[in-house]
Amino acid sequence: MSVDSFIPELWNAAIIEPYEKSLIYGQGSIASRAYSGNISRVGDTVHLTTLxxxxxxxxxxxxxxTIEDLATNTSTLTIDQGSYFAFGVDDLDKLQAAGALxxxxxxxxxxxxxxxxDLYLAGVLKDGAKSSNKLGTLQVVNDDPQRVGTDQTTAFKTLVLLAEKLNSNxxxxxxRYVVVGxxxxxxxxxxPRFTRVDASGTSEGLRNGIVGRAVGxxxxxxxxVPTTAQRELxxxxVPDAFAYASQLLNTEALRDPKQFRDIVRGLHAYGATVVRPEGLATADINVVEPAAVARVA
Structure with missing residues (x-):
């Protein structure tokens, strides 16, 4: 790779990096990460046993x-996902950047x-919930909850319904967590039931994607988040319903034998599976404006 925009003027040594997306679905508060240490290559299989x-x-x-013999159920977590990066950095580019590009x-x-x-994990979670725990499509009003019209509901009530699905199992x-778009x-x-500190349980700002607490x-x-026709899932x-194993297997730099540059590359292997479908619940949310109804006093 030759960064042509560096030539021939002087440029700031501090390279502006892209905005960083937080890892949401793969963090330990959402997925069990107990199996990552078992990965050595793409194609590995991890056997998960539940009692x-x-x-x-x-x-x-x-x-x-009466003495009872307990049974075990075995499921497999296949490390069938792999992604990599590989790029070259010219020596001249590094020099003009006044640092290690x-x-x-x-x-x-x-x-x-x-x-x-993270996109892959969202898809696994979407498909893995127990069918009776899927609320289907809800028309969620993007306004004061008092302006909810016929066949509409609120985002807060949606959380209540998701909690009800988990409680029934x-x-x-x-x-417990809920990831929204x-x-x-x-x-x-x-x-206001969500925005009040005494209701949400926290006054903290955004931290690893966490924006508050509500309904437990x-x-x-x-x-x-998985989307369909502008709807957000x-x-x-809970974390033990979902297992994720991940390993950055190789990150290395080497000299390009044909050019005056470094080659940097890395390989990421990972896989995920739903272990307890009853421990997940979903709602397909269509955020809409309030229907034409009189405001409730």
């Missing part, structure tokens, strides 16, 4: 107890790898 729950029986004094370029490439994985309340988050901000969920916003769940 059935023991049966609780009524005890009668003087009677023998490959450093910010490598960081930018790593961001792209992470973003690519006895999903633990600890560690930017338009859904905008609709949430219209609702850590609420995260992501630009990588909200995904709720």
């Amino acid at each position: 059935t729950s023991p049966t609780v029986k009524k005890y009668t004094k003087g009677q023998d107890i 490959q450093d910010p370029a490598t960081r930018a490439a790593s961001i792209k790898l992470r973003d690519s994985a 006895s999903v633990p309340t600890t560690g 930017p338009k859904t988050y905008s609709a949430l901000l219209m609702d 969920f850590d609420v995260l916003v992501s630009n990588n 909200a995904i709720a769940g």
Whole structure:
């Protein structure tokens, strides 16, 4: 790669890097990351074992107890995804940049790898939820909740319905999250039940995608939410419902034997699977303007 824009003028040594997207679906608060250390190459298979729950029986004094054999269920996590970057940096470009051009370029490439994985993870979560936990398409009003019209609902009530789906499956309340898109988050901000600190449970700003708490969920916003015809899919769940294994297998720099430049390249291997479909719930959100109804007093 030759950065022609560096020639022949003087340029600032500080190279402006691209905006960084946060890794949302792959962070530990959303996916179990216990298996990443087992990866050595693309194509590896990780076997995941879950244990059935023991049966609780009524005890009668003087009677023998029954010993139960617990069963295990095995699923596989296949590391079938791989992505890489490889670019060249001319020696002249590095000199004119007054620094190592490959450093910010490598960081930018790593961001792209992470973003690519996050899009893949969103798709796995979308398809993996239990069918009865999918709310379908909801018309969510992007305005004051009092202006909701017929066949419309609020973003806040959508969170309530997602929580209800998880509650009906006895999903633990600890560690619950919901990831929403930017338009859904905008609709949430219209609702005072979400924006009040005493209701949301936090006054912190954006941190790793977290924008607040509501209805027992850590609420995260992501630009990588699955979309269909401008609708955004909200995904709720708990970390042990979803497993993600990832490894940056190689990052290396080497000299190009044919030119005066460095070659920098890296390989990322990863895979994901839904372990407990009942631990996920989704809502297909169509953010709309309020219907033509009189304002509720």
